[in-house]
Amino acid sequence: MPLSVNQPPYKIPEYSLTGDLLAFLTCGLQYRLHNRNSLPPSKPVQIWFGEFIHGVMEEAFLEWHQDSLKRKFPWRWDSEIREIELRINRRLKARGLNPPPRVFCPYDTNFSRPGLCPDPNHPHKLIASQRAEAAINTWGPHLFPLIDEAEVRLRGIRDMPDYQPRDRCNYYGITGVIDVISSVNLQNAPSGNLILHYLHQNSQLQNIIKRLSSPEYEIIIDYKGMRRPSSKDPSWEYHEWQILTYAWLRKRQHQSREVVAGIIFYINELAPSQEDMKELQNDVRNNATDVMPQGLDLQLIQDWEKNTFPPQLSTLFREQRSIRIIPVDKSRIQNALQEFDRVVRKIENSVLSEMNGNPITSSWYSNPLKRNCTTCDFKTFCRGANSQIEKSGGPYHPTVP
Ligand code: SF4
Ligand SMILES: [Zn+2]
Secondary structure (H helix, E strand, O other), X not given: OOOOOOOOOOOOOEEEHHHHHHHHHHOHHHHHHHOOOOOOOOOOHHHHHHHHHHHHHHHHHHHHHHOHHHHOOOOOHHHHHHHHHHHHHHHHHHOOOOOOOXXXXXXXXXXXXXXXXXXXXXXXXXXXXXXXXXXXXXXXXXXXXXXXXXXXXXXXXXXXXXXXXXXXXXXXXEEEEEEEEEEEEHHHOOOOOHHHHHHHHOHHHHHHHHXXXXXXXEEEEEEEOOOOOOOOOHHHHXXXXXXXXXXXXXXXXXXXXXEEEEEEEEHHHHOOOHHHHHHHHHHHXXXXXXXXXXXXXXXXXHHOOOOOOOOOOOHHHHHHHHEEEEEOOHHHHHHHHHHHHHHHHHHHHHHHHHHOOOOHHHHOOOOOOHHHHOOOOOOOOOHHHHHHHHOOOOOOOOOOO
């Protein structure tokens, strides 16, 4: 009697929007070595700050929601924000994410040695804390009253693009987590709300809102622990695709209302570092940003000298640079989905190539840009990185951690 053979499990490959698709777009090889091997990066500065700011904003919202005394802004850093920061830091530590030195002071007043700080006078309001304070006090008063749901997990299924019989599956799953969903009712929208003010200034969005059949609509909010990318940088477009794909996933949930826009908060813009200033100066010189400085801000940015403290830019300018509005409509969503389909196809092709016995380095594309490679754990043996860097002063050498 012939014995039946168990079929291999039918598994749909699943892609996270940020963890897989955006990571692959940064550098395919780095994505393969880190994410697909589940190796945590050794110097996750940006990862730490991204997680930190998400945690701080979420906790701040919960406190605002539960405690009527916290409805008054601005919050004081030492007595109202610091406790939240330390709590989030403890949570991140438990997950193996330690704050990078000179970015965050992890000590309380009882710690009598300098530790990783310049002196023992803890707590120090280092750059992560300056940004957390600015984010809560700039956007908290306007954002918190609009929040409907936080940390909304989404999942959808799409046809495998250009399906071929050798593919692992004829579908793929796409997942994402929306930081915040805000719902707005046009009939009782809070007056004097800065976020609604920025939304109403966007003419494209106004046309979308005018065509709505119901007075209620939704806005997707995403916090990014980074500066506003140059409008010539590919990530400028990638962030838009991310929001539009969230909108597509959200529309498929029963309880959703019409999603009319996404808002990205680029938190670093509220308290830029020297590195952020250097890039802002370049963007302004090359006319490569959609929010250009005027008057004194322009002068301060043009005159700023590298390796000096960033100048005090106006509140309005920092606010305008930290908020990005992305109108949502059908054709833009379709375009974003097609772009991500193409990315999935490329990842699947790389997986197939590897399954056919080709080496990793020839199966996955590499993107040896200086800003990708300098923080990459694989730069010492990555041929792409070294051939690129050789042109500008020699290969990367292994260093003692
Ligand atoms: S060193 Fe650069 S090119 Fe090589 S894997 Fe890392 S980011 Fe990609
Ligand atoms: Zn300190």
